[in-house]
Each structure stands twice: as structure tokens, then as C-alpha cells.
Amino acid sequence: MAQANGAPQPGAAPSQLCVFKLVLLGSGSVGKSSLALRFVKDDFKSILPTVGCAFFTKVVEMGTASLKFEIWDTAGQEKYHSVCHLYFRGANAALLVYDITSKDSFGKAQQWLKDLEKEFSPGEVVVMLVGNKTDLGQEREVTFEDGKEFAESHNLLFMETSAKLNHQVTEAFGAIARELLQREERKENQPPPRGDARLALGQRLAGRANCCAR
Amino acid sequence: MSLKSERRGIHVDQSELLCKKGCGYYGNPAWQGFCSKCWREEYHKARQKQIQEDWELAERLQREEEEAFASSQSSQGAQSLTFSKFEEKKTNEKTRKVTTVKRFFSASSRVGSKKAEIQEAKAPSPSINRQTSIETDRVSKEFIEFLKTFHKTGQEVYKQTKLFLEAMHYKRDLSIEEQSECTQDFYQNVAERMQTRGKVPPEKVEKIMDHIEKYIMTRLYKHVFCPETTDDEKKDLTIQKRIRALHWVTPQMLCVPVNEEIPEVSDMVVKAITDIIEMDSKRVPRDKLACVTRCSKHVFSAIKVTKNEPASADDFLPTLIYIVLKGNPPRLQSNIQYVTRFCNPSRLMTGEDGYYFTNLCCAVAFIEKLDAQSLNLSQEDFDRYMSGQTSPRKQESENWSPDACLGVRQMYKNLDLLSQLNERQERIMSEAKKLEKDLIDWTDGIAKEVQDIVEKCPLEIKPPNQSLAAIDSENVENDKLPPPLQPQVYAG
Numbered sequence: 001m002a003q004a005n006g007a008p009q010p011g012a013a014p015s016q017l018c019v020f021k022l023v024l025l026g027s028g029s030v031g032k033s034s035l036a037l038r039f040v041k042d043d044f045k046s047i048l049p050t051v052g053c054a055f056f057t058k059v060v061e062m063g064t065a066s067l068k069f070e071i072w073d074t075a076g077q078e079k080y081h082s083v084c085h086l087y088f089r090g091a092n093a094a095l096l097v098y099d100i101t102s103k104d105s106f107g108k109a110q111q112w113l114k115d116l117e118k119e120f121s122p123g124e125v126v127v128m129l130v131g132n133k134t135d136l137g138q139e140r141e142v143t144f145e146d147g148k149e150f151a152e153s154h155n156l157l158f159m160e161t162s163a164k165l166n167h168q169v170t171e172a173f174g175a176i177a178r179e180l181l182q183r184e185e186r187k188e189n190q191p192p193p194r195g196d197a198r199l200a201l202g203q204r205l206a207g208r209a210n211c212c213a214r
Numbered sequence: 215m216s217l218k219s220e221r222r223g224i225h226v227d228q229s230e231l232l233c234k235k236g237c238g239y240y241g242n243p244a245w246q247g248f249c250s251k252c253w254r255e256e257y258h259k260a261r262q263k264q265i266q267e268d269w270e271l272a273e274r275l276q277r278e279e280e281e282a283f284a285s286s287q288s289s290q291g292a293q294s295l296t297f298s299k300f301e302e303k304k305t306n307e308k309t310r311k312v313t314t315v316k317r318f319f320s321a322s323s324r325v326g327s328k329k330a331e332i333q334e335a336k337a338p339s340p341s342i343n344r345q346t347s348i349e350t351d352r353v354s355k356e357f358i359e360f361l362k363t364f365h366k367t368g369q370e371v372y373k374q375t376k377l378f379l380e381a382m383h384y385k386r387d388l389s390i391e392e393q394s395e396c397t398q399d400f401y402q403n404v405a406e407r408m409q410t411r412g413k414v415p416p417e418k419v420e421k422i423m424d425h426i427e428k429y430i431m432t433r434l435y436k437h438v439f440c441p442e443t444t445d446d447e448k449k450d451l452t453i454q455k456r457i458r459a460l461h462w463v464t465p466q467m468l469c470v471p472v473n474e475e476i477p478e479v480s481d482m483v484v485k486a487i488t489d490i491i492e493m494d495s496k497r498v499p500r501d502k503l504a505c506v507t508r509c510s511k512h513v514f515s516a517i518k519v520t521k522n523e524p525a526s527a528d529d530f531l532p533t534l535i536y537i538v539l540k541g542n543p544p545r546l547q548s549n550i551q552y553v554t555r556f557c558n559p560s561r562l563m564t565g566e567d568g569y570y571f572t573n574l575c576c577a578v579a580f581i582e583k584l585d586a587q588s589l590n591l592s593q594e595d596f597d598r599y600m601s602g603q604t605s606p607r608k609q610e611s612e613n614w615s616p617d618a619c620l621g622v623r624q625m626y627k628n629l630d631l632l633s634q635l636n637e638r639q640e641r642i643m644s645e646a647k648k649l650e651k652d653l654i655d656w657t658d659g660i661a662k663e664v665q666d667i668v669e670k671c672p673l674e675i676k677p678p679n680q681s682l683a684a685i686d687s688e689n690v691e692n693d694k695l696p697p698p699l700q701p702q703v704y705a706g
Binding site: 019021024028029032033053054055070072073074075076077079080082083084086087089090 | 525559564565570572576583587588
């Protein structure tokens, strides 16, 4: 599948970088862009020379291996929810972001998870639940335990972060990177039959054509 | 999937595919069932015949006219006209006759060419074919030149590409999904082979893949862009109509963070619209993607100038939707379908180009589903706007139609301001008058009050109190006191 996703297949050349697509999901103003910005440029809401903050890439070194993240930000407003499944195609990881000071955004994150489950079979993507804005602890509406419990029951990675104070941001992306690399290794050890991969690609293409057609 | 199996079910008899003339080559419905060679012959023959007929018709008419002229001349001759006048008239008649014939002939030839045009519409005439083939040739030449730099791998790639194109030629009657699948398989196989067998580094593979895509898609474009077997064209028209019906949507309704009154921003918006419209003119999927990316970059700049901070996805998508609504790009669905079907998949699902293209897909999907709620309008308002009964622009005088030029808009705005100023001025005048009156009333009132009080408690000056005067009178004896002590200086 790695090839269909644009990631060069492992083993072709040892020096090359695997590219992983990560989608940022969450309702409006939970700090999706800020998290990505903090991770990519170590910055928080300052005027940047770049014009857009919606598509980012960053190379992450993980000990001996390194990988390239491609981060796709999505529009979080409620009205665009229905079209956002289009962003999921070919994603390797998803970051479900909610605001710990808003119970509503936590509910939305759960809704996003349902959407993801519709598009992907379990285990196909690495999903991480992130409670952002720990700097606003006194206004907290979602407890750490609530988040953790939900994440564990759905087999998600979990962390609480603060993009503003740069707390746990790099760690969160690092955890995803580690998980991705581990899965890649597991896959490498037992390569799927070639025919299967082709079939899967064909199915996905068919799905794609229908999707836009609607 | 079900769609595909249905299409697969259509069976075409082999004999129906062959040239009608029975020369053994395959025919094409676009050439009325002939093969390319026979079609050109037939077409040429038909055209020659048409020209011949036009000539004959013209000659016959000329002859008729001459006869008519001769008969009228003979009757006129009896009226004993002077020779010079007769001569003059004759030359006049002659020139007139020649021009009519000429006129007629040119008209008839136009009719002929119109017929030819109809035929051309049915099947591209050889000359059109030639024109596109010039570009195709150029692309092929470039492709070969490029592959030369890769020596053996280049040769291999060229061979594979040729084989693929030949195979695709016979697959033209398959459904577009199957053709798309073949192309995707081809991309995958070639890339794989280059990496495993040719040991080509991945950056170069990517570059070669780009060239392969350009080469094959320039050739296949004509047959696989908006093919007749699909309802792409219908969808194009549907979305076009939909966008036209939504002409009244304002940036405010979509919460677009772009202020078009800033000249720099409106410039960017125009550039973005131009780019998205230009997408239709490109043949290679990658070039189409590049147009979308350029459009997106302009959108980002427009947002950045307006908001003074880099735009996030929350700002970007609504603005892109607004651009699509404003631009109404031609054959939007066909283009999207074509790119999804025939672009190298890695470029579509990852990478910056893929990101912007996905956003465009989202924008189109949103426009299709758009309802009153997504514009923060009541259902009644939305229905009224959609049916064209009213337009929000008419109600809000501030929103002048977008096609009015900047100067006119500015003028209207200034007029508005002036009338507002006038109103305020009047209000100030009346209030000033009121104030003046109030002041006068107030002084009068005070004067009156003072008067009243004075009247109520009139001022009475009483003679001084006796006992108080006595205190002062006692002081008379002070004069008798000794004088105060004076400071004295003692020597020593």
C-alpha cells in the first residue's frame, strides 16, 4: 500500500525517506493550525514569511530512521464537515484535536473518529487524540481521564498538549512517527501478496471516481 | 463497482468495429464507421462533389439571367434608343450581372462550407487532426530527447510507453474506469520496474514519471477527456447551472476573510479566478494541477493581505469556494474527473498539488450540497434568492453589483456618505436651534425664578443692632493705653 500512497516502498534504497500523510481534524478554533505551526516551525501565531498555513512538511529524525511528515490541515467549521472525507484519501495518520476547555469540541472529535472509521479499516491509519490548550487549565471542561478513557476504548494514542506553551507538541508528533515506523516494519516483515495490493488500489480508484461524481 | 460490471456487459461484435469499406482496418464511429484512410478519401470525394455542384448551379443561374437580359433587351430595342445609351446600359447590366453571380457563388460556397462544418463537428477534419498532431509531435520529440539522457533505461521506458499507447488504442471502447485503471497500472509498473530493475534513484523516477505522464496524456487527451460514454458533460452543465443560480452569494454569507476593497486583494482574487479558469486549457493532468496550485497561492496571498496573518485551512476553503462561485470555471467536473482518473496517483493523494486539488474537490462538493443553513440564511430567503425573485444585493445598497467598475462604486459610496452627512448636518442645525432656544428659555426661567424669589422675600435693610454697636464703642478707651514697646540696642 505504501506505493499507492506515494511513499516510496521500503527497501528500494536505504537512504530514502518514507513520506507519511497526516490529516489534522477537529472543530474550528481548537488549535489545529497552531499545533502544526508549533511542530513545523516552533512558532505560535507570529507573522510568517510563508503565505499559507494549511499544508506543511517536516522531516523527523527517529534515532536511526527518519521520515517525512506531510501535514494536511482541514477546515473545521461545522458546515464543511460533510465534504471533509475527501481529505482522508491516502492518509497514513490522523490527529483528532479537541479543546480541553470545550466539551463540544470533544464531542466533535468523536464524530470525526466515526467518519474516519467509515473510510478506513481498523489499523489502516494511526489515529491520535489530542486535547489542546492545557495552558487554560482553570477553564477545563474535559478531564484528562475522560480523554484517556475514550482514547483507550477506541485504541487511539492520546496526549494533552499546549501549542501556546509548546508543551508536549513534539512528543505527540513523535509518538505518531514511532507508531508509523513500527507498523511499517511489521509490514516489511510480512509483505502482502502483490495481487492484493493491486486489488486494493483498484478498489480505491473506483471509490475515488464515485466520490467526486456524487 | 456495480457500474463497471454493467458496462462490461455491453458486447460489441468484432465485425462492427471494422471499416465499413471492408479494407480490414478498424473503423471509428467518429469517422462514420470508416478507418482513417478510407474516411479521408470519402470526405475528400464528398467535398469535391459539393464544389462541383456549386459551380454548376452558379453557371446555370448565370445563363438564365443572360437569357432574361437578352429578351428584355430585344423588347427595349424596339423603343429606338440611342446607341450610346444602349451601350451604357449594356455595360451596366453586365457588371451587375457579374456581381450577382459572384455574390451568389460566394453565398453558395458558404452554404457548402457550412455543410462541411457540420461534418467537421461530427468528425474532426483532417486539418484539425494535423494541428493537434503538431503539438503531439513536439511533445514526443521532447520526450525522446529527455529519455536519451537515461540511455538504456530511457530506451526501455520508451518501448513500454509505446506498447502501452498501442494497447490503449484498442481499449478505446472500454469504459473510462477501465481505461483509467489501465493507465494507473501502467504508471505503477513503470515506476516499479525503473526502481527495481533499472536502479534509478527515486527523484529521477519521479522526473521520468512526469515526462511519461505528459507524453501519454497529450496523446490520450482527445479520447479520454469528457468521453461520450460517461455523463461528465451532463455533470458539467449541472454544476455550471448551479453556480449560475448561486450568483447572489456574497463573501459575507460564506464568511470569506477577504476584503476586496483593498486593490491589492481584488487583484489577487482576479488572478486566482484566471488561474482556475485556465485549468481547462491544459491537456496534461499535472499542468491542470499546477493551475489549481497557482490559484490557491493567490487565494492565500489575498487572505494574508486582508487579515495580516497567514491563512489557515479554516480561511482557505471558504475563499476557494467563493473563487469557484465567482469564476464558474468551464467543464469543472470533466476536469476534476480527468485529473482523478489519469493523474499519477502519488501526486493526487500526497504533495502540495494534491492538497490543493483535494480542496477544490471539497469546494465543488460543498457547492453541490450548499443549502440555506450553510449560508446562515433562512430557508425562505434562500428559496427566494435561488428562484431569482429577489436578490440580496438590491436590499443592501452597500453591495453594488460586482461588475460596476471601481470608480462608479466609489462614487455611489461617496454619494451615500454625502447624503448621510447632509442628514447629520440638518440634525445638528435643528439641535443647535433647540439648544439656543433652551438657553434663552433657561435664562428667562432663571430671571423669572429670581424675580419670584425676590418678590417672595423682599430685601429689608434693618438698622444695626444696638448691642453689637456697644462692643465697638467700648474700644474708645484704647486710646488711653501706653504706646507699644520699641526694640532698643544696648552697646557692649
